[in-house]
Amino acid sequence: MKVEPRRIQEFLGFMVLRLCIGVVLFILAVIFFDIISKGIGVISWEFLTQPPKDGMTKGGIFPAIVGTFAVTVITALLAVPFGMGCAIYLNEYAADNLFTRFIRISIRNLSGVPSIVYGLFGVALFVEGCHFGTSILAAGCTLGLMTLPLTITASEEALKTVPRSFREGSLALGATKWQAIQTNVLPYAISGMLTGAILGLSRAAGETAPILFTGAAFFLPDIPNSVFSQFMALPYHLYIMSTQHHNIMLVRPIAYGTALVLIVLIFTMNLFAIILRFHLRRMKKD
Template identity: 50%
Template sequence: MDKNLAKRKITEKIIFNLLGLLMLSSIAILALIIFFIFKRGIGVISPGFLLEMPKNGMTEGGILPAILGSFYLVTGSIIVATPLGVFAAIYMTEYAKKGKLIRIIRIGVNNLAGVPSVVFGLFGLSIFVKYLNFGVSILSGSLTLAIVILPTIIRASEEALMSVPDDYRSSSLALGATKWQTIKNVVLPAALPGILTGCILGVGRVAGETAPIIFTAATFFSMRLPDSIFSEVMTLPYNIYALVATGTFPQKQVPIAYGTAVVLLVLVLLINLIAIFMRIRYSKKNHK
């Protein structure tokens, strides 16, 4: 018996150390990638690089239009996808009867999350750009990106709502609240940290998407800032791709691409830190 116990402890220690090694390896790979990007791109970062317009065919100047374009697309997609995703999750969790239909819907949502983003781009090109005649624009790109992140927000919101104890609902209903009042005043506040997590994942994904916006929103070079939701825009991820893959002056444009990558990494990190701070803050409020 003692031998078996000792053997299990040794096995457990080996597995624990192996998992720790894998975790450290993942962190080291991530740190190496970030270090490589920052080493190659930090030298071009300056106030002018962030605040100026591009010049001479993207061989000089700054990336202000790309920063604003990415901000507009991310903001538009979150504004569209968040209410749709949250209300869909509320319906599936709180109102819909448990059965085959809901299982099919969940399978469809999970499969939609695995669809390659270029397919969403072709869908956006066919529906928003061509059929609805929105053209290559912020609106078309935002709607396409909203569809890309919708499954993520639905699943995260559904899991957050399901994690709220049923006692919360029962107590609210027993006090005379309606079902909607219970959801709005009790369930949603308790599930808000998990819903914010879904939005965090969505922001992180759409900020770096290239394939969907190539067909629906992005342009390589623009001498003016967008003035409406029907304007095409420069974006950070497409700017990086275009400078590296199709740039005609690589000795000048590749450093700009690395600098753009640094800006994109920093912006995504800041967005995630803000969202994480909000999640922690709401979690503390819910536990008071």
């Protein structure tokens, strides 16, 4: 029996696609296996709750965990409300003209700016310009700026998924535009908006370049006591432990441990985003 050429094409096509996903999954698996197998050994209660000791060759990473957490909170305070606000304005109110198209393109382009550029910009604007000094606040604001384009774009996409009939339905009943948005658009877009925001934040939590000059410290024995303090952060700590320490080979397990904690932290945030979306989606149905 003769096999049709299109059947062969179908078979080959699927094989190529399977191969692509296989390669990606394989690389991911190797990275995970490497980090987990080498990092799990140093994870202990002490590692998670103590500051580094003995020239950073012993002890834990507690200040870095707290620092990353604090910076991410500042980032969220800046990126989430402003991102949602911009998205609501752009999607619901703004006219479609040359000016708003220019704004949209600019936002898209901003998400492509290298993070080190944001870092330098943060030094000029927040550290020097606003006199925040090298601090949690300056670093958080810098990361917030970097995350804004992501949250705006994600929020706008979420708003677009709400059908026009919801808006028209409420307007036709004499609702104002803001009432329509508040009662009949936001409740159905909010899960998507928040998911996008959390994904953006988890990305920001793992960034090194933007915090490098704006507030991250090599070593601090204590946790920061105000938003104007310098701080240790997980990604920066990892960078130091892998490249800047005087005895890199000795502290290699600590570096792996730090990487593991950072990855788990980011995974937890993403997991939270998934749970939140699932939960809000179910609420919508009831």
